[in-house]
Amino acid sequence: MLSVENLEKNFGDLQVLKDISMDVNHGEIVSIIGSSGSGKSTLLRCINRLETIDSGKITVDGEVMVSTENGKVEYANNDVLNEIRLKTGLVFQNFNLFPHFNVLKNITQAPIRVKKVPKDVAEKEAMELLKKLGLESRKDAYPHQLSGGQAQRVAIARALALKPVILFFDEPTSALDPELTGEVLKVIRSLAEMNMTMVIVTHEMSFARDISDRMIFMDKGVIVENCTPEELFNSKNERTRAFLGKYH
Numbered sequence: 001m002l003s004v005e006n007l008e009k010n011f012g013d014l015q016v017l018k019d020i021s022m023d024v025n026h027g028e029i030v031s032i033i034g035s036s037g038s039g040k041s042t043l044l045r046c047i048n049r050l051e052t053i054d055s056g057k058i059t060v061d062g063e064v065m066v067s068t069e070n071g072k073v074e075y076a077n078n079d080v081l082n083e084i085r086l087k088t089g090l091v092f093q094n095f096n097l098f099p100h101f102n103v104l105k106n107i108t109q110a111p112i113r114v115k116k117v118p119k120d121v122a123e124k125e126a127m128e129l130l131k132k133l134g135l136e137s138r139k140d141a142y143p144h145q146l147s148g149g150q151a152q153r154v155a156i157a158r159a160l161a162l163k164p165v166i167l168f169f170d171e172p173t174s175a176l177d178p179e180l181t182g183e184v185l186k187v188i189r190s191l192a193e194m195n196m197t198m199v200i201v202t203h204e205m206s207f208a209r210d211i212s213d214r215m216i217f218m219d220k221g222v223i224v225e226n227c228t229p230e231e232l233f234n235s236k237n238e239r240t241r242a243f244l245g246k247y248h
């Protein structure tokens, strides 16, 4: 579903991603953990084209999004890039809902505008999603009227409305009070049960351990571990142990 090969990303003199290679298979759940500043968000942003890359190759659902030959970075044409964009969803730490749209319109905007789904169909599907996420009664609310947990669930519904083949989460619960974290993790769990392919950047260690097929530990722009949760939590690697030690 996703393949990243030898990805390099610099901000000026700062090497933020160093020779990153990783794959995500269909139906797999991969968590990415690591200290603040290790490059986790930049990796997701490169995959979702919110950042350009300096070198490497990224393939999504069999289509090459960007590749590098002889030092020259080449992105796919706009048709392919748009297709890939519609296939991937990204949920941010701070929800990023449109503040001037109500809940229903936040969810239906992209299907209607970008995918040309008829309005009544988009609204029907959005209501089904809201029902699943327990948010039916909030359809007319504006983002500022929602709790953080509700806002994040709406953001997840918005991503799902485009029927992505892979969903990325960047610290989806970091902006939430502990009592609201559970309701968002529950939604992610239900997506896992539906076999959604997901990449989740998180600091929720026990959740990640529980839900993930594989976990990736990043440190200072490199992948230190890419293994099962079991292997990660039993790792002998000093950097891994030092990082995990902070959570006990």
Ligand code: ADP
Binding pocket: 011, 014, 016, 034, 035, 036, 037, 038, 039, 040, 041, 042, 043
């Ligand atoms: P993480 O998500 O793991 O906390 P980030 O990917 O946000 O890490 O950041 C990795 C490094 O890249 C940090 O040193 C950060 O300061 C730097 N960085 C991130 N975005 C930018 C940017 N737009 N310009 C310059 N430096 C950046």
Ligand code: MG
Binding pocket: 040, 041, 042, 170, 171
């Ligand atoms: Mg981050």
